[in-house]
Amino acid sequence: MAGDSPEAIRKACKLYGVIGGCLFIGTILTVAVAKIPWLDVGGHGFDGYDAILGLAIATTKASLVAVIFMHLNHEKKAIYWIFFGALFFGAALIAIFWGAYADPITFDNLLPEGSTLNR
Amino acid sequence: MEIPYVVTPRKDTGLNNSKIAIWLFLASEVMLFGGLFSAYIFLRIYADYPWPERALAVLPGLVNTFILIASSVTVVFAWASLKLRNWRAFQGFMGFTVFCALVFMVLKSIEYNSKFHHHAVRTSEYSSVEGHVHYFEEGHGSGSGHAGGESSDKSEGSSDGHKYLSITGETLEGGKHIDHNFYVVDPTAGDANVTFDLDRFHPDYDKYINVIIGCAGKGKITLAKDYWYTQREVSGNSVKVTEKILFKEGSVLALRDEKNEESVISIAELQEAKDAFLLARKHEQKIRTKAQRVAGAALTKALKEDSLLRGMSRWEDDAVKFRDKVLKEELAKLEANGQFDSDYAKAASTISFSVAKDAHLIRVKPSWGFMTGKETGKDTNIALLDGTLITGIAGDSSLPIAVDALDFTHLVMRAEDKGLDADALIEESLLFDSQVDATGQLRTVWEAHKKWRALFAAELAKKGKVPTENDKYRVTWHQMVAYHRLDYQIDNLGEVKKVTPGLFEDFKGANHKNKEEVKAYPELRIPRENMVLDSKLTPKWNNYYGIYFTITGLHGLHVIGGAIVLGYYLFFGRKMYDSNPDWLANRVEVGGLFWHFVDLVWIFVFPIFYLM
Numbered sequence: 001m002a003g004d005s006p007e008a009i010r011k012a013c014k015l016y017g018v019i020g021g022c023l024f025i026g027t028i029l030t031v032a033v034a035k036i037p038w039l040d041v042g043g044h045g046f047d048g049y050d051a052i053l054g055l056a057i058a059t060t061k062a063s064l065v066a067v068i069f070m071h072l073n074h075e076k077k078a079i080y081w082i083f084f085g086a087l088f089f090g091a092a093l094i095a096i097f098w099g100a101y102a103d104p105i106t107f108d109n110l111l112p113e114g115s116t117l118n119r
Numbered sequence: 120m121e122i123p124y125v126v127t128p129r130k131d132t133g134l135n136n137s138k139i140a141i142w143l144f145l146a147s148e149v150m151l152f153g154g155l156f157s158a159y160i161f162l163r164i165y166a167d168y169p170w171p172e173r174a175l176a177v178l179p180g181l182v183n184t185f186i187l188i189a190s191s192v193t194v195v196f197a198w199a200s201l202k203l204r205n206w207r208a209f210q211g212f213m214g215f216t217v218f219c220a221l222v223f224m225v226l227k228s229i230e231y232n233s234k235f236h237h238h239a240v241r242t243s244e245y246s247s248v249e250g251h252v253h254y255f256e257e258g259h260g261s262g263s264g265h266a267g268g269e270s271s272d273k274s275e276g277s278s279d280g281h282k283y284l285s286i287t288g289e290t291l292e293g294g295k296h297i298d299h300n301f302y303v304v305d306p307t308a309g310d311a312n313v314t315f316d317l318d319r320f321h322p323d324y325d326k327y328i329n330v331i332i333g334c335a336g337k338g339k340i341t342l343a344k345d346y347w348y349t350q351r352e353v354s355g356n357s358v359k360v361t362e363k364i365l366f367k368e369g370s371v372l373a374l375r376d377e378k379n380e381e382s383v384i385s386i387a388e389l390q391e392a393k394d395a396f397l398l399a400r401k402h403e404q405k406i407r408t409k410a411q412r413v414a415g416a417a418l419t420k421a422l423k424e425d426s427l428l429r430g431m432s433r434w435e436d437d438a439v440k441f442r443d444k445v446l447k448e449e450l451a452k453l454e455a456n457g458q459f460d461s462d463y464a465k466a467a468s469t470i471s472f473s474v475a476k477d478a479h480l481i482r483v484k485p486s487w488g489f490m491t492g493k494e495t496g497k498d499t500n501i502a503l504l505d506g507t508l509i510t511g512i513a514g515d516s517s518l519p520i521a522v523d524a525l526d527f528t529h530l531v532m533r534a535e536d537k538g539l540d541a542d543a544l545i546e547e548s549l550l551f552d553s554q555v556d557a558t559g560q561l562r563t564v565w566e567a568h569k570k571w572r573a574l575f576a577a578e579l580a581k582k583g584k585v586p587t588e589n590d591k592y593r594v595t596w597h598q599m600v601a602y603h604r605l606d607y608q609i610d611n612l613g614e615v616k617k618v619t620p621g622l623f624e625d626f627k628g629a630n631h632k633n634k635e636e637v638k639a640y641p642e643l644r645i646p647r648e649n650m651v652l653d654s655k656l657t658p659k660w661n662n663y664y665g666i667y668f669t670i671t672g673l674h675g676l677h678v679i680g681g682a683i684v685l686g687y688y689l690f691f692g693r694k695m696y697d698s699n700p701d702w703l704a705n706r707v708e709v710g711g712l713f714w715h716f717v718d719l720v721w722i723f724v725f726p727i728f729y730l731m
Contacts, residue, residue: 009199016199020192027184027725031177034730044579045587046172046731054726062722069195069715076133079142086146090153097157101165 019068026061030054126701141709145716152720155670162662169528171663172589173730178626179226180729184721190219191718194711201704206696213689220682227675233628234656238520240645241652245533246548249524250640251631253299301482302490302501303514311474311511313340318468319506322390325375327503331481332372339478340372342384343471348395353402356458372472406459414446480514493647516647521640522561523596523629528588549649560641567602568594570609578612596629603639667728674724677717684710
């Protein structure tokens with residue numbers, strides 16, 4: 001909280017209500033872009049554009065929860081280190097997986113030339 | 120003991136300890152769920168089958184999202200109420216939060232339940248259907264407590280002489296029903312045997328034996344040939360045979376409580392035979408090892424000293440014969456000393472029973488083992504998990520299923536990989552065979568769907584778009600109901616849309632108990648030999664359900680855990696509120712942070728699993 005005075009808390013409560021409303025609207029929007037044909041971006045049905053849009057809305061919603069409800073907008077330095085450290089390591093773990101998939105050395109090219117073995 | 124820094128902040132961090140602790144915990148949670156979501160991404164990207172898109176009913180997920188958002192707002196209001204020293208308001212907001220958690224879990228359990236009761240089958244041609252398997256009335260007329268049994272076999276005249284029930288509402292009233300999903304051996308079609316593996320079979324359960332006896336009928340399973348075993352006392356290296364027990368050929372295999380009759384082998388007696396067998400084997404192995412050591416040492420000595428064997432390899436014929444001779448002599452010596460019982464070596468490790476020719480069909484659940492030779496009328500073996508082997512002629516093991524989804528997308532994917540004409544393959548699909556789709560309703564559904572997709576493709580073409588593979592090659596239950604409502608006359612998209620179940624009907628999913636709706640679902644009998652995989656919509660079916668249950672299950676556990684903690688503050692927080700309200704407020708803030716994180720995870724779960 002910016003301040004623990006009753007006035008500050010009452011003011012913050014109003015903000016929580018507004019954010020709650022935004023989250024509801026964001027949820028409806030997520031469903032709408034997936035279900036309503038004229039809001040369907042990209043090709044018909046689910047595709048990369050829908051994934052990007054859907055995840056963008058979800059990330060916005062998640063950010064609102066983290067920033068406002070979890071008070072990350074005015075936290076102490078230690079919390080930022082912990083939170084962003086976790087995000088960094090989480091992202092690094094995913095990147096390591098990607099690296100494994102992008103590895104040019106595969107089972108196929110380890111086989112001797114002319115081998116009939118398949119993966 | 121006073122816990123430091125639970126209300127006042129530490130000087131170095133500027134935070135109270137509980138807050139640091141919860142954030143460290145949340146950091147580990149971020150990485151846990153991050154790992155699971157990355158697993159989802161990789162499973163989906165590299166799936167070698169069509170990944171189920173938008174496979175879940177949206178409304179339950181949407182309602183659950185609203186519930187979690189609402190509870191996230193109220194939990195922060197509850198914290199603010201404590202800060203404002205308003206206990207009543209705190210109770211109201213926190214009570215609502217906990218209530219939301221309960222509603223969330225109820226909806227989740229309904230969703231899970233529908234998956235656990237929804238069956239899916241993939242055929243050898245990679246077509247698949249989903250639906251509800253016909254039910255079988257459990258214990259119908261049989262004392263065995265399982266499907267099958269004498270009177271059930273004669274009760275109602277279906278084609279296989281067995282009673283199986285349709286899945287409309289009336290037949291589900293009363294009694295317990297199980298899926299009509301069995302491996303079947305038909306004793307009337309040829310010799311059938313049941314062999315128990317004394318090493319592995321587990322008579323404590325009684326389950327398999329009860330079922331086998333219950334299916335074949337009382338007195339229909341008899342011992343194929345004499346079997347004997349010895350009861351013995353083993354003490355150290357010595358063994359003393361106390362009793363030799365003989366099961367006579369023709370003795371009837373009976374349930375556990377029927378042991379008193381002489382011509383009957385009860386389950387309890389089988390268990391005694393197993394115990395004796397295992398005890399004898401343990402002892403025999405020990406003694407035999409000892410004798411082999413003696414024989415081995417004698418051979419080593421002979422290879423060095425014996426003029427005939429000197430310089431020979433241990434594995435040459437004469438050396439092996441020499442060792443075997445010594446071994447035999449050693450065992451005879453041990454037997455003479457009362458340390459070995461050569462009778463044991465003659466005892467069989469299996470007990471084999473014959474099934475009478477006039478016995479009824481033997482049926483076991485596929486989850487109990489594996490069947491080879493699934494085609495009706497062909498030789499078959501059913502190996503159960505405990506080593507029990509049922510051999511004979513396969514009966515009709517086809518799966519009766521009321522289909523509420525038809526899916527050719529996997530077939531199309533495979534066909535395209537091989538450069539084959541997918542549409543032509545679909546037209547020849549075994550699912551449309553008259554033996555499988557006896558009424559031809561599935562074909563009718565498919566023809567209606569082809570009309571719909573042609574209209575739909577034309578509509579999309581106006582916008583420069585094309586239908587997805589799912590649109591083209593998957594028929595959902597919504598579409599089956601809509602086509603049925605239009606009597607399969609598909610002339611324009613508007614009419615179809617008008618009668619297609621909407622968001623609210625989607626909430627309950629395909630309803631096989633509704634007498635009208637169930638008519639929309641074609642009833643198939645899929646031959647077992649054409650089934651590659653059959654499963655409920657669980658991780659066994661595909662990785663999608665694996666990752667779905669992992670993430671949502673773990674999330675559900677978080678909801679339960681969070682609700683317990685918040686409920687504790689609600690019901691037991693008053694004392695702390697009276698003595699130290701700031702401490703309680705800090706606790707609620709920490710619990711609230713966890714609750715927001717639970718909401719935050721769901722914010723990603725909902726679009727990823729329900730909308731993508």
